Amino acid sequence: xISEDYDRIDATLRSTLRDVLGLSExxxxxxxxxxxxxxxxxxxxxxxxxxxxxxxxxxxxxxxEDDEIDGEMLESYGALVRFVATKTRx
Amino acid sequence: MLRFGPDQGPxxxxxxxxxxxxxxxxxxxxxxxxxxAARGVATVLPDLxxxxxxxxxxxxxxxLDIADGFDCATKEAWNANRRLYGxxxxxxxxxxxxxxxxxxxxxxxQDGPSVLRDLKxxxxxxxxxxxxxxADWYFDLQAPADHxxxxxxxxxxxxxxxxxxxxxxxxxxxxxxxxxxRIVRLDSDPAPADRHVPGTALWRRAEPGNDVTLxxxxxxxxxxxxxxxxx
Numbered sequence: 273x274i275s276e277d278y279d280r281i282d283a284t285l286r287s288t289l290r291d292v293l294g295l296s297e298x299x300x301x302x303x304x305x306x307x308x309x310x311x312x313x314x315x316x317x318x319x320x321x322x323x324x325x326x327x328x329x330x331x332x333x334x335x336x337e338d339d340e341i342d343g344e345m346l347e348s349y350g351a352l353v354r355f356v357a358t359k360t361r362x
Numbered sequence: 363m364l365r366f367g368p369d370q371g372p373x374x375x376x377x378x379x380x381x382x383x384x385x386x387x388x389x390x391x392x393x394x395x396x397x398x399a400a401r402g403v404a405t406v407l408p409d410l411x412x413x414x415x416x417x418x419x420x421x422x423x424x425x426l427d428i429a430d431g432f433d434c435a436t437k438e439a440w441n442a443n444r445r446l447y448g449x450x451x452x453x454x455x456x457x458x459x460x461x462x463x464x465x466x467x468x469x470x471x472q473d474g475p476s477v478l479r480d481l482k483x484x485x486x487x488x489x490x491x492x493x494x495x496x497a498d499w500y501f502d503l504q505a506p507a508d509h510x511x512x513x514x515x516x517x518x519x520x521x522x523x524x525x526x527x528x529x530x531x532x533x534x535x536x537x538x539x540x541x542x543x544r545i546v547r548l549d550s551d552p553a554p555a556d557r558h559v560p561g562t563a564l565w566r567r568a569e570p571g572n573d574v575t576l577x578x579x580x581x582x583x584x585x586x587x588x589x590x591x592x593x
Contacts, residue, residue, distance in 0.1 A: 287550065292563075292566045294567065318490060319487050319568075321487060322480060322487050329476075330476075331551065338482065338486070338494070
């Protein structure tokens with residue numbers, strides 16, 4: 273992934289997580305590749321996942337198929353960035 | 363139905379989005395109506411069939427029933443010979459097609475398939491151990507063939523299969539359909555728009571919220587746009 277793409281995806285995902293889950297700027301900025309998401313972040317319950325994915329689709333102009341949604345893509349912040357990067361490259 | 367502003371001049375009818383989003387942005391819509399009233403523009407904010415105080419249960423509604431309710435809410439403007447404009451928030455942009463409007467102003471409009479995808483994800487989230495099928499996920503395939511399809515319960519709303527099918531093909535009004543159409547979106551939304559503005563995606567919040575600065579900014583945009591249409 274070229275760094276310009278990575279920076280755009282990273283910035284968009286941080287702001288989307290902040291807006292959808294109501295995270296503070298500090299918490300959003302502190303997310304790193306190993307930060308666990310689903311199952312570890314109390315704000316990210318299964319209902320919030322639905323809104324989060326739709327908002328990511330809108331902000332990055334991608335379409336996430338239902339059969340692509342699994343626990344692995346939301347395991348950590350790094351996993352989410354990698355998943356989204358594969359969608360934006362197509 | 364809530365009413366704001368003067369008894370004369372152009373009237374704006376506001377369409378809230380479908381389902382839970384209506385509750386999330388109702389306070390925001392009222393803030394826009396108040397800001398428009400302060401600018402001398404009258405508004406009505408109806409409870410459409412299946413919404414708020416409506417006596418019609420959502421499970422009895424297809425999208426045309428709800429759109430017809432919006433049209434009915436605008437009738438008095440026609441009877442009074444007032445110019446009539448539609449303002450729609452999110453999926454409210456799917457509900458202004460039957461009304462005879464002098465122009466349509468849409469904020470962050472959402473098309474039907476996107477709403478349907480959202481609903482499917484919410485339904486899937488509520489029953490993680492059952493994998494929903496691709497296209498016919500909202501039909502009860504066990505139901506007797508000679509009975510009406512039962513409504514689907516999604517996040518506390520009972521929604522008819524007819525409405526869900528309507529959503530699969532419905533899109534907001536476009537300039538090609540006729541008359542002025544203005545689209546405003548948030549800065550965070552890269553989809554095409556006449557204007558992008560800073561603000562909060564209140565429809566994504568778990569609890570209803572408000573963004574008074576954004577409401578005033580949008581009221582300015584609506585009032586300026588109406589003034590342009592009236593020239």
